[in-house]
Amino acid sequence: MDTAASKFSFKKVVAIEDTKIDQYIIQSTMKKCNFSEQLIVFGSAGDALSHFDAVDETMPDLPDLIFLDIHMPKMNGFEFLAALNEKHDSLKHKVNIVLLTSSLDPIDKKLSSEFPNIKLFLNKPLNTEKLEKISAMMCVESN
Amino acid sequence: MSINNKNLLHQLKEHFGNSIPIDLLPFLGSVNDVYNNIDVSPAPVSDALVKVKNKAKSKEDCGRMKVHHALIQQTAKTGSWEFNFPEHTSSDHKRVSDSHVYYFSDEVYRILGLEPGSYELSKDFFFPQLNPYDLGIILQNEPGTDADNKKYEEEHTVFLKDGSERVVLKKSDIYFDKSGFSPSRIIGTLQDITEKKMLENDLQNLRREKETILQNLFNAYLSYDVINSRVLFSNLAFEKIFEGTPLEGKTSEASFLSLISDEDKTGEYTLLRKLVKGITAVHNFRIRLNDGSFRWLESRMIPTLGRDGRLVRIELVANDVTAYKKADSSANEVKTALQKQLFSVGEAVLLLNEELIVTYASENVTRLLGFTPEDIVGTAIRNLVYPGDNEKVVVFYNGILAGDSETDRLAFRFISKAGDEVWCECVVQDMTDNGLVGGILTRVRDATFFKEQESHLISTVDDLKKINASLEDFVSVVSHDLRAPLLSMKGIMDLMDMKEESAPMANELEYLRSSVEKLDSFIIDLLDYSRCTRSGVKPESICLEDILDTTTNYLRFMNPQQKPVEFKKRVKNGVLFYSDPKMINIILNNLISNAIRYSSPSSDHPYVEVNINATSENARIEVIDNGIGIAKEDQERVFDMFYRVSEDSNGTGLGLHLVKMAVEKLAGEITIESEHNVGTKFSILIPNMLNNNQN
Numbered sequence: 067m068d069t070a071a072s073k074f075s076f077k078k079v080v081a082i083e084d085t086k087i088d089q090y091i092i093q094s095t096m097k098k099c100n101f102s103e104q105l106i107v108f109g110s111a112g113d114a115l116s117h118f119d120a121v122d123e124t125m126p127d128l129p130d131l132i133f134l135d136i137h138m139p140k141m142n143g144f145e146f147l148a149a150l151n152e153k154h155d156s157l158k159h160k161v162n163i164v165l166l167t168s169s170l171d172p173i174d175k176k177l178s179s180e181f182p183n184i185k186l187f188l189n190k191p192l193n194t195e196k197l198e199k200i201s202a203m204m205c206v207e208s209n
Numbered sequence: 210m211s212i213n214n215k216n217l218l219h220q221l222k223e224h225f226g227n228s229i230p231i232d233l234l235p236f237l238g239s240v241n242d243v244y245n246n247i248d249v250s251p252a253p254v255s256d257a258l259v260k261v262k263n264k265a266k267s268k269e270d271c272g273r274m275k276v277h278h279a280l281i282q283q284t285a286k287t288g289s290w291e292f293n294f295p296e297h298t299s300s301d302h303k304r305v306s307d308s309h310v311y312y313f314s315d316e317v318y319r320i321l322g323l324e325p326g327s328y329e330l331s332k333d334f335f336f337p338q339l340n341p342y343d344l345g346i347i348l349q350n351e352p353g354t355d356a357d358n359k360k361y362e363e364e365h366t367v368f369l370k371d372g373s374e375r376v377v378l379k380k381s382d383i384y385f386d387k388s389g390f391s392p393s394r395i396i397g398t399l400q401d402i403t404e405k406k407m408l409e410n411d412l413q414n415l416r417r418e419k420e421t422i423l424q425n426l427f428n429a430y431l432s433y434d435v436i437n438s439r440v441l442f443s444n445l446a447f448e449k450i451f452e453g454t455p456l457e458g459k460t461s462e463a464s465f466l467s468l469i470s471d472e473d474k475t476g477e478y479t480l481l482r483k484l485v486k487g488i489t490a491v492h493n494f495r496i497r498l499n500d501g502s503f504r505w506l507e508s509r510m511i512p513t514l515g516r517d518g519r520l521v522r523i524e525l526v527a528n529d530v531t532a533y534k535k536a537d538s539s540a541n542e543v544k545t546a547l548q549k550q551l552f553s554v555g556e557a558v559l560l561l562n563e564e565l566i567v568t569y570a571s572e573n574v575t576r577l578l579g580f581t582p583e584d585i586v587g588t589a590i591r592n593l594v595y596p597g598d599n600e601k602v603v604v605f606y607n608g609i610l611a612g613d614s615e616t617d618r619l620a621f622r623f624i625s626k627a628g629d630e631v632w633c634e635c636v637v638q639d640m641t642d643n644g645l646v647g648g649i650l651t652r653v654r655d656a657t658f659f660k661e662q663e664s665h666l667i668s669t670v671d672d673l674k675k676i677n678a679s680l681e682d683f684v685s686v687v688s689h690d691l692r693a694p695l696l697s698m699k700g701i702m703d704l705m706d707m708k709e710e711s712a713p714m715a716n717e718l719e720y721l722r723s724s725v726e727k728l729d730s731f732i733i734d735l736l737d738y739s740r741c742t743r744s745g746v747k748p749e750s751i752c753l754e755d756i757l758d759t760t761t762n763y764l765r766f767m768n769p770q771q772k773p774v775e776f777k778k779r780v781k782n783g784v785l786f787y788s789d790p791k792m793i794n795i796i797l798n799n800l801i802s803n804a805i806r807y808s809s810p811s812s813d814h815p816y817v818e819v820n821i822n823a824t825s826e827n828a829r830i831e832v833i834d835n836g837i838g839i840a841k842e843d844q845e846r847v848f849d850m851f852y853r854v855s856e857d858s859n860g861t862g863l864g865l866h867l868v869k870m871a872v873e874k875l876a877g878e879i880t881i882e883s884e885h886n887v888g889t890k891f892s893i894l895i896p897n898m899l900n901n902n903q904n
Binding site for chain 1 (some may be wrong): 590688691694697699700704706720853854
């Protein structure tokens with residue numbers, strides 16, 4: 067299993083995505099690329115937030131990456147980030163966020179620059195090239 | 210002056226003492242002459258002493274008389290003269306003496322411009338000095354021997370040596386001798402009437418001049434004798450303006466006032482009172498012309514009061530102002546209208562001193578603020594201003610006083626007497642150095658209208674901004690919602706691309722289909738939305754039940770993979786019902802499809818129940834389900850555009866917003882009752898538009 071585990075770029079990735087079809091795409095693509103050993107998908111920002119509420123931030127099983135959609139009902143991506151950063155101050159620096167959105171709105175782009183933990187602003191759909199780019203970037207960063 | 214008679218001088222000295230009045234000295238010479246001519250008959254020796262005494266006495270009296278006469282003559286400017294005919298002898302009727310005896314008083318000489326006694330007296334004494342024109346007349350009138358012609362009087366001009374002219378009046382009486390046939394002497398007077406004549410001439414000239422002027426006046430002139438009710442004088446213009454002489458022959462006391470037309474008699478009493486008091490009256494009135502039309506006159510009536518204070522004469526000067534009046538009346542209308550306008554927009558004026566205390570307020574401040582000028586004089590401006598504007602007003606005035614203010618006008622709120630805020634625009638000028646004004650001149654104008662306009666404009670701009678922002682949001686959301694399914698489909702295709710050809714792709718196809726459906730339904734909603742926004746309501750006769758059936762039939766197969774939802778309906782129909790079927794369709798379609806989409810997966814028996822109760826007044830439509838329900842906190846926002854409650858991605862966020870829009874278009878109401886995990890009930894009430902349609 068060691069060899070298998072080493073194939074993965076990341077140990078744990080969380081995706082927050084309301085659309086079923088996009089959840090499917092994320093799951094399928096990541097699986098194809100061996101992107102992450104573990105993938106947790108939340109259908110809404112609220113569900114994800116309550117998950118992180120339960121997580122002790124000192125615990126080592128924090129996700130390496132969170133893929134976050136912007137346009138979601140009730141609580142959108144930015145609202146989620148604001149709430150998360152407020153509740154878990156230390157998470158702000160520990161968890162890297164990748165925005166994954168179909169938005170072309172420049173306001174969204176501008177808003178994303180206000181959150182230091184947003185590392186990337188990606189346009190949908192997710193594909194293998196984009197995942198490889200993330201892997202490369204994150205490895206450089208961690209080194 | 211020469212005094213050649215020592216006797217007279219002596220007597221005068223006796224009479225006056227040593228101080229003979231200087232006034233008398235000039236006459237002494239002439240008195241002397243006269244004195245010499247007095248006949249002194251010789252008296253018998255026996256009476257010598259008495260006679261001497263008497264003579265002395267009579268000489269004294271005589272001298273006194275002469276002095277008095279001379280004075281009287283000089284004062285009266287009248288000289289006296291005498292002409293004695295030679296005496297006839299009784300026998301041969303021949304004259305005893307050939308020489309006539311003449312006498313001229315000193316005043317005669319003086320009137321003729323001669324030194325008294327300086328000229329030899331003769332019958333022709335006057336002639337050289339007579340006006341040649343008068344000569345013939347005089348010769349003709351020369352007193353003859355005609356006994357009937359005892360008195361005569363003539364007036365003529367004399368030329369003096371210095372070339373000047375004098376008018377004299379000669380009067381004479383002829384005296385006859387005892388026989389009564391021959392004239393013995395003529396005694397006459399010569400009066401200098403030059404001044405009187407000149408005055409008379411002047412007066413006559415003035416009269417003539419006055420008449421000429423009056424006749425040539427364009428103004429009517431009338432001089433009216435009130436006592437005798439007669440016209441003293443009227444000029445040509447009067448006859449022209451009054452079309453004749455209307456007062457001629459009238460004798461009634463009030464006839465002067467009969468000039469004024471009956472229509473304008475209202476001011477008569479005041480007019481009369483003025484005239485009777487001797488006050489000149491300026492009076493405008495109309496006269497009725499022969500053709501029945503009016504003529505407007507502007508007149509000045511000048512009364513003259515007699516010594517007893519009674520009104521004796523009225524002078525009237527009038528001119529025709531009809532044309533002016535006509536022009537004026539139309540100008541007046543404009544003026545009045547303009548004044549009204551001006552008054553309504555008129556500025557009130559306040560004067561403030563350097564402590565910003567009101568020292569003067571114009572009358573119309575009352576109209577603006579309700580306060581009378583007395584109310585606010587003495588009050589500091591900041592006590593009149595709305596508290597919120599106080600600071601800026603004081604800063605502004607201080608800026609004006611310091612001379613460093615950028616503007617001379619400021620809009621701020623006063624507080625009226627009634628306590629209301631009054632927006633005013635003030636134009637301020639520091640005139641404290643101006644002796645006449647001596648304060649800060651503040652012209653206050655009601656700015657309520659402008660402020661209302663301004664706030665209206667601001668709210669319009671705000672509305673537009675909101676609309677613009679919501680349009681931007683709309684575009685942003687729509688473009689996202691249109692693009693998201695496409696990008697998802699692209700993602701699926703990428704996945705399919707990576708799969709081997711033989712690998713099963715049922716999942717991918719299913720996702721593709723749902724994505725296409727989602728896109729399609731979104732586009733349909735958009736079209737509905739556009740229809741709802743832009744098109745008007747087109748009521749027609751509809752059957753609500755038919756629309757419901759069509760909708761349910763279409764939606765029956767909406768979600769084949771989930772548990773089938775039972776349709777129930779209860780319809781009370783059968784009245785003629787008018788409404789817009791497209792709107793009804795939007796309402797039913799969205800509500801029912803929502804009920805299906807959000808049916809509870811845990812429910813054994815999911816259903817949607819539609820109740821319709823249509824009357825001639827309105828239709829009540831209820832859509833009830835036992836689905837997942839809507840949480841209380843979301844119920845308020847479910848009708849908002851793009852508001853999505855559920856994480857289920859199938860909703861467009863437009864559906865309920867469309868329903869609400871459609872209901873409002875139909876002038877109806879919609880309410881929602883819902884409980885999470887129990888169900889939802891939408892109640893709609895829409896009016897029957899049958900009546901609207903008939904209209």
